[in-house]
């Protein structure tokens with residue numbers, strides 16, 4: 109394929125290795141494909157506990173299941189409010205609705221898209237029993253600030269780490285600051301087995317309830333044998349665990365590669381005047397699942413479209429927006445919650461309007477990042493963004509128009 113500026117097509121991701129084949133073959137050879145006939149799932153949970161210094165890991169079938177396991181373990185009174193950001197995957201809100209709880213959306217920081225702690229504090233009421241902090245794009249949310257406002261009120265905190273496997277917040281792994289941390293192993297994640305999830309807990313009682321929730325509430329041994337609580341079948345299969353156990357040791361090199369690619373991209377974008385170079389929130393080491401390419405201010409929709417089309421034309425997997433609509437504007441969510449007159453999350457809307465999402469993977473090289481920067485820089489130059497960047501607001505591009 110002939111591409112503009114004579115570059116190569118973008119490589120697709122290839123994750124398979126010999127270790128996966130061996131582990132899967134072992135399961136198949138013994139006909140042991142389930143949690144209870146194979147030791148693969150329990151061994152994955154132990155691998156996870158050792159790797160991330162957590163006391164209890166419970167594997168499940170998806171990141172959504174992992175969130176449900178976390179909420180199920182908390183066993184909040186029906187009608188409690190659960191606060192969450194509106195820029196996240198649908199799974200984050202679905203489990204709240206499935207539990208009969210009321211989602212309350214808080215606004216996002218317009219620079220990072222992460223839950224705004226200021227907006228969170230303003231939304232807390234005596235009905236608030238839980239906050240779900242999402243580490244969006246692999247950038248850790250400010251957990252200390254979130255815990256500072258939630259702990260004194262006895263509000264539980266779940267960290268949705270689906271996009272942030274291995275990310276660090278002030279030297280701690282994400283998922284270890286709140287009451288529970290949840291992960292996804294869906295096919296686009298840093299390590300994956302097609303579909304899968306995992307929940308971590310520090311409190312052993314919560315962990316026990318989480319394990320029961322993931323297994324139909326069934327206490328399978330001991331004096332209390334029997335169905336002892338609510339639950340569903342979210343058990344991970346041995347085949348999923350076999351693939352993940354082989355891939356988990358590769359996570360450090362995958363993370364290092366993602367971080368190096370983002371560092372290269374940030375350097376190459378320096379001073380372009382159109383896109384803000386990606387940077388880690390203070391005190392964090394993101395996993396950079398997706399790289400947000402944020403315009404420095406709202407630009408006309410046609411220029412936003414030109415930018416994403418130009419990047420796509422060189423093969424870069426860029427979406428013009430991470431979400432077409434934030435969760436609180438999605439039809440089903442509106443139907444459940446009713447339409448409110450005042451917009452509760454204006455800064456989340458601005459973030460989505462301003463931000464393109466670039467997918468990266470460990471098979472890319474710095475040359476791909478320089479290609480992305482090259483495209484951005486050419487468009488910035490063509491539209492004279494370099495010239496206007498110190499001149500305050502450039503009215504040609506400061507208006508986004510009506511949607």
Ligand SMILES: Cc1ncc(COP(=O)(O)O)c(C=O)c1O
Pocket residue numbers: 170171172173196197199200242268270271292293294303304305
């Ligand atoms: C932030 C976030 N939460 C939850 C999920 C749900 O994970 P899964 O698709 O594995 O159910 C995802 C999936 O991408 C996600 O990005």
